[in-house]
Amino acid sequence: MPCSIPPSNLALFIAKYLAKLEAYVISKIYEEVNKIIERLMGQVCPPVEEIKKILAVRDNLVNMINGLEKKIEPVKKFADIMDPPIQAAKATVLVLEMMPLPGTIGLPPGPQGGVIYSVSVGAQNRFAQLLNIACQIVDLLAKDQQAVKDLTDISFSGLDPIKQKLQSIDIQLFECVEKLPQDQKAEVLSLVENLPSNSGLSSMSNDGSGRYFYKNYTITIQEDKNSPDFAKKRFAQVENENGVVLMKGPSSFSSSTRILIDEIKFRINNQLP
Numbered sequence: 001m002p003c004s005i006p007p008s009n010l011a012l013f014i015a016k017y018l019a020k021l022e023a024y025v026i027s028k029i030y031e032e033v034n035k036i037i038e039r040l041m042g043q044v045c046p047p048v049e050e051i052k053k054i055l056a057v058r059d060n061l062v063n064m065i066n067g068l069e070k071k072i073e074p075v076k077k078f079a080d081i082m083d084p085p086i087q088a089a090k091a092t093v094l095v096l097e098m099m100p101l102p103g104t105i106g107l108p109p110g111p112q113g114g115v116i117y118s119v120s121v122g123a124q125n126r127f128a129q130l131l132n133i134a135c136q137i138v139d140l141l142a143k144d145q146q147a148v149k150d151l152t153d154i155s156f157s158g159l160d161p162i163k164q165k166l167q168s169i170d171i172q173l174f175e176c177v178e179k180l181p182q183d184q185k186a187e188v189l190s191l192v193e194n195l196p197s198n199s200g201l202s203s204m205s206n207d208g209s210g211r212y213f214y215k216n217y218t219i220t221i222q223e224d225k226n227s228p229d230f231a232k233k234r235f236a237q238v239e240n241e242n243g244v245v246l247m248k249g250p251s252s253f254s255s256s257t258r259i260l261i262d263e264i265k266f267r268i269n270n271q272l273p
Contacts, residue, residue: 005136011147014075018155025068026162029061033165040169045176048184052191058169059195062256065159065166073266076152082145089138096131167252195256214265216241217272221260224251236264238272246272 036054039046046054177188212219218239227233234257236249249264 005133005140008140008144010144011151014148014151018072018075018151021071022068022155022158025064026158029064029162032057032061033162033169036169037165040172040176045179048180048188051173051176051188054169054173055188055191055195058166058173059256061166062259063196065162066259066262069156069159069262069266072152072155073269075148076156076270079145079148079152082141082148086138086141086145089134089141093131093134093138096134170252192256212261214261214268217246217268218243219261219264221257222248227251234260236260238264238268 036057039050039054045051177185180188218241219236220239221234222237224233224235233251235251237245238247239245247264247267249260249267252260
């Protein structure tokens with residue numbers, strides 16, 4: 001019987017996987033975001049065709065971020081999957097700790113006395129070793145689970161600065177769109193509604209009311225009344241079958257409805273049954 005459990009390399013494997021996953025994507029996004037910011041610097045707005053190109057590039061960046069989050073999310077869920085084996089290991093330790101294991105059973109000395117039953121020292125040692133290994137397994141699993149959670153949290157939080165930069169781009173873009181002649185403004189807004197990042201939304205909405213359905217919930221997109229008229233902030237909110245609001249997503253200048261819905265779907269997966 002082994003005397004100890006070898007150290008797990010799970011946390012190291014997850015760390016290398018996430019680092020490899022993020023290295024190219026994040027550096028590429030930062031590179032493109034900085035290019036857009038440079039193009040929007042100054043007081044003069046770019047021509048309408050340039051605005052369209054910037055919107056298309058920005059939309060590709062949104063898709064890249066969403067794709068990265070979708071690859072990180074299953075890793076985070078893996079930590080939750082570890083709950084049953086951790087609980088089972090804890091239960092095993094508890095049973096072993098509570099198990100009675102008398103050393104010797106017998107009668108007092110005398111004509112009828114003597115040992116009835118006896119557990120050898122070797123057997124007691126093996127039992128103690130089994131209990132020790134079970135405790136090590138519990139500790140190993142718990143540490144691995146926490147390491148996975150910490151690594152994925154760091155990965156998600158690392159995307160926040162990029163999202164904030166994209167939001168600042170949205171503000172500048174829509175300030176410029178607001179200054180366009182009405183026909184050009186309508187053309188650009190129509191383009192926004194049909195960006196690739198919004199593809200597939202119609203399949204989530206089957207009643208034409210702008211409501212989207214996910215699992216047992218209804219998602220609606222609301223305007224933030226405190227945002228400026230030229231660049232309305234919007235947020236996604238989740239309602240149950242009775243119309244009760246269960247959750248609201250962050251208020252964002254994002255021109256993509258898809259990113260608002262994907263963010264709230266991620267919250268549904270992690271916070272609602």
